[in-house]
Amino acid sequence: MLLLVMDTSSAVVTAAVHDGDTVVGHAVEHGAQAHGELLAPVIERALADAGARPSDLTDVCAGVGPGPFTGLRVGVVTARVMGEALGIPVHGICSLDVLAFQAFVESGFALDRLAVAADARRKEVYLRVYGRGARPASDPAVLKPADVDAEVAAGVVVGPGAWLYPDAFPGRAEPRELDGAAMAELVAARLQTGGDLLPPEPLYLRRPDAVENAQRKRVTPS
Amino acid sequence: MADEPLVLGIETSCDETGVGIVRGTDLLADAVASSVDAHARFGGVVPEVASRAHLEAMVPTIRRACDDAGIALSDVDAVAVTAGPGLAGALLVGVASAKALALSLGKPLYGINHLAAHVAVDQLQHGRLPEPTMALLVSGGHSSLLLVPDVTADVRPLGATIDDAAGEAFDKVARVLGLPFPGGPHIDRAAADGSIVIDFPRGLTSSRDMERHRFDFSFSGLKTAVARWVEAREAAGEPVPVTDVAASFQEAVVDVLTRKALLACRENGVDHLVVGGGVAANSRLRALAQERCDDAGVTLRVPRPALCTDNGAMVAALGAEMVRRGRSPGGSGLPADSSLPVTQVSVQ
Numbered sequence: 095m096l097l098l099v100m101d102t103s104s105a106v107v108t109a110a111v112h113d114g115d116t117v118v119g120h121a122v123e124h125g126a127q128a129h130g131e132l133l134a135p136v137i138e139r140a141l142a143d144a145g146a147r148p149s150d151l152t153d154v155c156a157g158v159g160p161g162p163f164t165g166l167r168v169g170v171v172t173a174r175v176m177g178e179a180l181g182i183p184v185h186g187i188c189s190l191d192v193l194a195f196q197a198f199v200e201s202g203f204a205l206d207r208l209a210v211a212a213d214a215r216r217k218e219v220y221l222r223v224y225g226r227g228a229r230p231a232s233d234p235a236v237l238k239p240a241d242v243d244a245e246v247a248a249g250v251v252v253g254p255g256a257w258l259y260p261d262a263f264p265g266r267a268e269p270r271e272l273d274g275a276a277m278a279e280l281v282a283a284r285l286q287t288g289g290d291l292l293p294p295e296p297l298y299l300r301r302p303d304a305v306e307n308a309q310r311k312r313v314t315p316s
Numbered sequence: 317m318a319d320e321p322l323v324l325g326i327e328t329s330c331d332e333t334g335v336g337i338v339r340g341t342d343l344l345a346d347a348v349a350s351s352v353d354a355h356a357r358f359g360g361v362v363p364e365v366a367s368r369a370h371l372e373a374m375v376p377t378i379r380r381a382c383d384d385a386g387i388a389l390s391d392v393d394a395v396a397v398t399a400g401p402g403l404a405g406a407l408l409v410g411v412a413s414a415k416a417l418a419l420s421l422g423k424p425l426y427g428i429n430h431l432a433a434h435v436a437v438d439q440l441q442h443g444r445l446p447e448p449t450m451a452l453l454v455s456g457g458h459s460s461l462l463l464v465p466d467v468t469a470d471v472r473p474l475g476a477t478i479d480d481a482a483g484e485a486f487d488k489v490a491r492v493l494g495l496p497f498p499g500g501p502h503i504d505r506a507a508a509d510g511s512i513v514i515d516f517p518r519g520l521t522s523s524r525d526m527e528r529h530r531f532d533f534s535f536s537g538l539k540t541a542v543a544r545w546v547e548a549r550e551a552a553g554e555p556v557p558v559t560d561v562a563a564s565f566q567e568a569v570v571d572v573l574t575r576k577a578l579l580a581c582r583e584n585g586v587d588h589l590v591v592g593g594g595v596a597a598n599s600r601l602r603a604l605a606q607e608r609c610d611d612a613g614v615t616l617r618v619p620r621p622a623l624c625t626d627n628g629a630m631v632a633a634l635g636a637e638m639v640r641r642g643r644s645p646g647g648s649g650l651p652a653d654s655s656l657p658v659t660q661v662s663v664q
């Protein structure tokens with residue numbers, strides 16, 4: 095197996111390569127408005143770090159968010175087109191799952207309840223709750239920090255959204271950022287155990303903003 | 317011909333997901349998926365709706381283009397993509413896709429200007445462009461008059477719209493007349509049954525405007541004049557002669573477009589005119605341009621309608637010309653630029 099993972103669901107643009115045993119390549123850049131410029135060079139660096147060529151890859155996986163749509167699509171379409179060009183399967187993973195996995199590993203596998211919050215802009219967060227083994231206990235949702243279940247908000251909450259709204263999340267904890275290497279570990283493990291991976295489809299959770307056509311506007315004053 | 321490079325082009329600047337494949341000036345495939353129906357109920361293109369549609373359409377459209385051309389992706393020698401101008405989020409889907417292709421295949425990537433591609437596409441139908449060429453580009457997003465000494469490196473804007481694009485004016489007037497979106501084809505059809513009997517204003521043609529805005533266009537005043545005329549009829553309780561209004565409005569648009577294009581040809585000593593963009597599908601624009609070019613001894617080149625609207629073939633056509641002329645490709649970090657100036661033909 096030679097797996098390439100990438101995530102563009104936040105201001106962190108990252109890619110990593112996993113050979114079935116361990117992470118063999120990793121690269122990261124920061125830039126909230128520059129996913130389109132940063133991702134391809136980050137992938138090239140992760141591949142170079144692994145000493146691999148694109149044609150060596152056997153699987154590709156993109157973080158499907160939730161996250162700001164424009165950046166999210168850069169990762170998802172990159173993974174889809176690479177899969178098409180290389181003739182390999184394309185997977186998706188909920189980006190919040192990666193942060194939950196990171197927190198679980200960092201806690202020495204001790205955490206049995208936590209939530210992950212990411213920045214959803216418009217003063218809202220994307221939130222998902224996890225139980226024992228960092229297994230999802232809710233679907234990802236978009237919420238105002240004040241509307242998060244009080245027990246969840248008071249518990250351990252990781253991810254960029256928790257640190258953006260410190261008053262709403264008194265139990266905020268590390269990690270703040272998604273780590274590409276941890277993502278590669280998690281996806282490789284799921285691939286090897288037949289665990290849950292998603293289709294490479296963005297988790298939008300919001301409809302496009304658009305107003306249906308109203309009556310035509312008059313130009314003559316009435 | 318067989319040793320010319322095989323170039324795949326990707327276009328996502330507005331609501332069409334286009335993937336074209338050319339070898340030199342030979343068109344092998346022109347696959348387009350349009351999200352126009354998803355925008356119709358909003359009366360215009362909704363950027364987020366367009367971006368979502370591009371993502372869904374990208375891989376199927378690439379696949380269809382390869383099938384149509386009878387090639388495998390691994391046969392491609394270079395990838396070209398519209399880097400701008402256009403809708404920022406929509407452009408990004410195409411640029412990311414092109415980078416993913418170029419990276420996977422280990423092939424060069426050309427980030428190119430959408431407007432120059434509208435000119436270059438004519439090579440697929442009428443052979444290599446004479447140099448210089450004059451180009452009139454008219455669509456829902458642009459109305460430009462360009463002097464083109466070299467479509468891969470030297471494109472000079474002579475004028476552009478100072479308010480609405482020509483295609484936008486068609487959409488807005490169609491709305492006033494109760495015709496569906498997009499307005500261009502419906503106005504064209506209605507006008508065919510009408511007569512040019514209303515004298516609507518010709519924007520920026522007064523002698524004072526011809527000094528300051530010699531090759532610029534303005535369609536906002538015309539659109540308002542049409543709305544006023546229709547409202548006055550309605551206020552008087554009289555029926556609106558939709559076909560006559562459509563014909564008269566259309567005439568006002570194409571009269572100014574062709575008059576200024578031919579003036580630009582004469583003053584710059586250019587004897588070839590390319591007309592491109594979605595509005596080039598308009599039958600009256602084609603007819604009047606032909607008539608006036610014939611009178612002026614200018615050769616008119618208008619690609620067939622499928623090549624005039626946004627598509628991937630035009631991007632591939634310009635990419636192939638870039639390869640042929642040895643222009644340097646862009647890097648994997650090249651940006652999409654929603655307001656890319658027409659003078660910048662490629663992005664590094």
Ligand SMILES: [Zn+2]
Nearest residue numbers: 430455593626
């Ligand atoms: Zn166009």
